[in-house]
Amino acid sequence: MSDASHPDPAPVLNRTPLYALHVARGARIVPYAGYEMPVQYPLGVLKEHLHTRAAAGLFDVSHMGQIVVRPRSGQIADAALALERLVPADLLNLKPGRQCYSFFTNGTGGILDDLMIAHRGDHVLLVVNSNCKAEDAAHLAVNLSGTCEVEPLDRALIALQGPKAETALARLAPACASMHFMDVRDIDILGVPCVVTRSGYTGEDGFEISIPADHASAIAAALLEDPNVQPIGLGARDSLRLEAGLCLYGADLDETTTPVEAGIAWAVPRTRRAEGEHPAEFPGARIILDQIARGPERCRVGLLPEGRAPVRAGADLYPTEDSQRAVGTVTSGGFSPTLDRPVAMGYVPSSLAATGTRIFAEIRGKRLPMTVTPLPFVATRFKRGPSRQP
Amino acid sequence: MKFTDEHEWLTLEGDVATVGITEHATTQLGDLVFVDLPKVGTTVKKGDGAAVVESVKAASDVFAPIDGEVVEINEAVVKDPALVNTDPLGKGWLYRMRLANVADFDGLMDEVAYKALVG
Numbered sequence: 001m002s003d004a005s006h007p008d009p010a011p012v013l014n015r016t017p018l019y020a021l022h023v024a025r026g027a028r029i030v031p032y033a034g035y036e037m038p039v040q041y042p043l044g045v046l047k048e049h050l051h052t053r054a055a056a057g058l059f060d061v062s063h064m065g066q067i068v069v070r071p072r073s074g075q076i077a078d079a080a081l082a083l084e085r086l087v088p089a090d091l092l093n094l095k096p097g098r099q100c101y102s103f104f105t106n107g108t109g110g111i112l113d114d115l116m117i118a119h120r121g122d123h124v125l126l127v128v129n130s131n132c133k134a135e136d137a138a139h140l141a142v143n144l145s146g147t148c149e150v151e152p153l154d155r156a157l158i159a160l161q162g163p164k165a166e167t168a169l170a171r172l173a174p175a176c177a178s179m180h181f182m183d184v185r186d187i188d189i190l191g192v193p194c195v196v197t198r199s200g201y202t203g204e205d206g207f208e209i210s211i212p213a214d215h216a217s218a219i220a221a222a223l224l225e226d227p228n229v230q231p232i233g234l235g236a237r238d239s240l241r242l243e244a245g246l247c248l249y250g251a252d253l254d255e256t257t258t259p260v261e262a263g264i265a266w267a268v269p270r271t272r273r274a275e276g277e278h279p280a281e282f283p284g285a286r287i288i289l290d291q292i293a294r295g296p297e298r299c300r301v302g303l304l305p306e307g308r309a310p311v312r313a314g315a316d317l318y319p320t321e322d323s324q325r326a327v328g329t330v331t332s333g334g335f336s337p338t339l340d341r342p343v344a345m346g347y348v349p350s351s352l353a354a355t356g357t358r359i360f361a362e363i364r365g366k367r368l369p370m371t372v373t374p375l376p377f378v379a380t381r382f383k384r385g386p387s388r389q390p
Numbered sequence: 391m392k393f394t395d396e397h398e399w400l401t402l403e404g405d406v407a408t409v410g411i412t413e414h415a416t417t418q419l420g421d422l423v424f425v426d427l428p429k430v431g432t433t434v435k436k437g438d439g440a441a442v443v444e445s446v447k448a449a450s451d452v453f454a455p456i457d458g459e460v461v462e463i464n465e466a467v468v469k470d471p472a473l474v475n476t477d478p479l480g481k482g483w484l485y486r487m488r489l490a491n492v493a494d495f496d497g498l499m500d501e502v503a504y505k506a507l508v509g
Contacts, residue, residue, distance in 0.1 A: 045446040046421035335423040
C-alpha cells in the first residue's frame with residue numbers, strides 16, 4: 001500500500017490557534033500551505049462531507065490570509081479605486097456591509113489569486129488563499145502604498161457551513177440570522193468582537209467568522225457543543241467545494257487561466273467591461289474583455305465519469321477512445337458523497353464544451369468515458385436577500 | 391495469516407494465497423468508494439501495482455506482495471467497496487493468487503512482527 005500523494009516534507013510549519021482543539025478531537029494532521037492542518041477527524045472524509053450537507057460543519061480556515069486595506073485619505077472610494085486597478089470587481093458600487101468575489105489578474109489575463117472583498121465601512125477586508133497570501137500582501141503593498149495602508153491580520157477564521165449553521169450560530173449570536181448571502185457584519189460572540197460574513201466554500205448556506213486569535217478556541221468549542229455541529233477537515237472541504245463547482249486556486253485556476261476560460265467572468269460586472277462606467281483598467285483587461293466578447297478557446301466544464309472510478313486532477317482528456325492527442329486536462333476530480341458517484345472538472349476546447357459531449361479520460365492506461373455536464377453538481381443553497389439575486 | 395510492510399495480509403491454501411489489506415490500512419485510508427482489481431489470469435511480480443483502492447480523497451496502489459498469477463477476484467468489494475472497511479480480514483478480501491514459489495509465503499511477516507511494525 002502506498003499513498004499516491006506524498007506531501008513534501010516542510011521544514012517549519014505554522015499552527016493555527018485551533019491546533020490544540022484539532023488534536024484533542026483526534027484529527028489527522030497534515031502539512032498544507034505551510035500549516036499543520038486537520039485533513040480529517042475520526043468521523044472520516046465521507047461522513048464529514050455528508051454531515052455538512054445534512055446539518056453543520058465547522059472548518060478551521062485560519063491558514064487563509066486576511067488583509068485590511070485602509071485608505072490614507074479616510075475616503076473609502078480611494079481604496080476602492082486603487083483596488084480596482086488590481087481586480088475587475090465593481091468596488092465603487094460595493095455597499096458597506098457587503099462583500100464580493102473577485103481575483104487579482106496579471107498582464108496576460110491570468111489569475112494571481114482569487115479572493116473575497118468586503119466593504120467594512122472605513123476599510124476593505126480581503127480574504128485570500130493561504131498559498132498566495134505573502135505574494136498577495138506584497139502585490140498590494142507595491143501597488144497601493146501611495147493611497148492605502150495594507151495590513152495582514154493575525155486573526156483566526158472559522159467557517160460554519162450547512163443547513164443548521166444559522167441555528168447553531170444564532171444560539172451564540174442571534175444577529176446572524178438576519179444576514180443574507182454575502183453580507184458582512186460586526187457581531188459579538190461570547191463577548192468577543194468578530195467579523196461575520198454569510199458565505200463559504202461548500203455551496204451550503206453558512207458563515208465565515210473572523211476572530212481575534214486568542215478567543216478562537218473558546219468560540220469554536222462553544223459552536224461544537226451543538227450536537228448538529230461536527231468539526232470537518234480539509235478532505236471534506238475539498239469534496240464539498242468540488243460538488244458545488246467552486247474553483248480551487250492552484251488546481252482549477254492559475255496564472256495561465258483567464259476568468260473567462262474558468263467560467264467566472266460573471267464576477268467581472270458590466271461596469272468594469274469596455275462599455276462600462278469605470279475604466280476597465282485592471283491587468284489583462286484587453287485580453288479578458290476580448291475573450292468575453294468572442295468566447296474563449298477553452299473552458300472549464302463539469303465532467304461525469306460514466307463508471308464508478310474516480311477521475312482525479314492531472315488526468316489527460318481525449319476527444320475519442322483511441323485518439324493520440326490530449327485536448328484537455330482534469331483539474332479537480334474525486335468522488336461525490338452526495339451523489340454517490342465520481343465527479344470532475346477540467347478544461348476542454350470550447351468545441352467540446354457543450355453539455356452532453358462525450359470525452360475520454362486516461363486513467364492507469366485505460367480510456368474512461370465522461371460526459372460534459374453543467375456545474376454545480378449539487379445545487380447551492382445560499383440564503384440570498386430578496387433584492388440581491390445575482 | 392502473514393503480513394507485508396505495505397499493510398497487506400495473506401492466507402494460504404495449497405498454493406493459492408488470498409490477499410487483502412489490513413485494518414490498519416483501512417483506518418489510514420478512510421471509507422473506500424472504489425476498488426479496481428486485476429483481471430483473472432494476470433501474472434504479477436512482487437511490488438507490481440496489482441489493485442487500486444480509492445477513498446473520497448485519494449487513490450492508493452495495492453502492490454503484489456509476492457510473485458504469482460491472479461486466479462480469482464472478489465466481485466463483492468467491487469460492488470460494495472465499504473466491505474473492505476467493515477470486514478478487511480474477511481468479506482473484504484481483494485483477490486486470490488497462485489504463488490510462483492510457495493516457499494515465498496514463509497518469508498512474509500507473522501502477526502507478531504506486523505503488530506510491532508504498526509505499533
